Amino acid sequence: MASLFDNLSLKIVALLLGLLLWFHVATEKTYVYEVLLPVTSINLEADLSLVRYPVDSLQVVVSASGKQLMRSRWREKGLRINATQFAPGRHQLTLSPGNTSLVAGGNLISLDEIVTPVGLELYVDRTSEVTLPVEADLVAVADDGFAVASISRPEPAQVKVSGPRSLLGGFSTIFTEHKKMSGLRNSLEISLPLTAPVGHGITLDPDSVTLKVQVVPVRTRVFDNVPVVLYNAPVDLRTAIRPRLVTVILTGPPEEIDKLEASALVVSADYTKLDSSGRAALKVDCPTTFRVKSVSVDSVAIDRL
Numbered sequence: 568m569a570s571l572f573d574n575l576s577l578k579i580v581a582l583l584l585g586l587l588l589w590f591h592v593a594t595e596k597t598y599v600y601e602v603l604l605p606v607t608s609i610n611l612e613a614d615l616s617l618v619r620y621p622v623d624s625l626q627v628v629v630s631a632s633g634k635q636l637m638r639s640r641w642r643e644k645g646l647r648i649n650a651t652q653f654a655p656g657r658h659q660l661t662l663s664p665g666n667t668s669l670v671a672g673g674n675l676i677s678l679d680e681i682v683t684p685v686g687l688e689l690y691v692d693r694t695s696e697v698t699l700p701v702e703a704d705l706v707a708v709a710d711d712g713f714a715v716a717s718i719s720r721p722e723p724a725q726v727k728v729s730g731p732r733s734l735l736g737g738f739s740t741i742f743t744e745h746k747k748m749s750g751l752r753n754s755l756e757i758s759l760p761l762t763a764p765v766g767h768g769i770t771l772d773p774d775s776v777t778l779k780v781q782v783v784p785v786r787t788r789v790f791d792n793v794p795v796v797l798y799n800a801p802v803d804l805r806t807a808i809r810p811r812l813v814t815v816i817l818t819g820p821p822e823e824i825d826k827l828e829a830s831a832l833v834v835s836a837d838y839t840k841l842d843s844s845g846r847a848a849l850k851v852d853c854p855t856t857f858r859v860k861s862v863s864v865d866s867v868a869i870d871r872l
Contacts, residue, residue, distance in 0.1 A: 692731035819857035
């Protein structure tokens with residue numbers, strides 16, 4: 568009596584060949600398929616731009632062989648809309664396979680129908696260009712024993728901004744991406760990407776700038792008898808501050824800290840932030856090149872007279 572397991576390897580090979588034949592026949596058939604595809608391109612005349620992108624994706628019907636539909640490249644490339652007939656202004660465009668096409672797929676995949684949306688409003692404007700200054704959004708903090716002596720202006724200091732004319736008038740400055748660096752012990756040069764202003768079709772040339780950060784060893788300097796200023800006290804209230812004078816120790820670049828005037832330091836207390844014991848914390852303001860190492864006291868007493 569024949570067993571199910573007789574010639575098992577031949578039976579497995581025959582089964583696999585059958586499955587491959589079935590798969591080949593099944594994927595050679597033409598299928599109609601509804602799919603959501605991204606809109607990756609809207610073609611205009613060379614000197615025109617869209618003020619805003621009207622739609623991210625379209626629901627469409629395509630047809631092709633199963634093999635073609637299983638490939639992902641044509642999906643990722645999305646759809647292209649032709650709007651080269653439009654001049655500057657607001658326009659309504661009815662979508663159809665005549666003005667909408669697959670970016671990839673060639674003649675192997677057919678775009679049969681636009682399901683939704685079937686129409687778009689296009690706001691077309693002239694492409695223009697302006698030159699704007701660059702502002703660096705960089706925070707550089709040196710390690711103990713060092714100080715940031717200077718941060719150079721961005722290089723280049725200005726960039727060209729291109730896009731719809733109606734948008735460009737609202738821009739005055741281009742900023743870099745925010746970056747914070749800490750623990751610096753050596754001078755360095757850094758490249759920062761620029762952040763394009765909000766708006767469709769805005770491009771920057773160049774798209775990044777270079778800055779130089781100078782880091783130097785610090786020198787310590789003691790400032791004695793710095794007066795404490797009281798803020799936000801009632802006008803008709805007489806007060807006394809204890810202690811009235813404090814000592815502040817700063818660190819900073821040697822050449823600059825030697826030239827720093829004591830008048831550039833502001834040590835203050837806020838009357839509105841008195842605690843229950845009648846004391847207020849001290850705040851020290853000084854040029855950003857310097858760092859406060861210590862203050863002789865961290866708070867002062869406010870006495871009413």
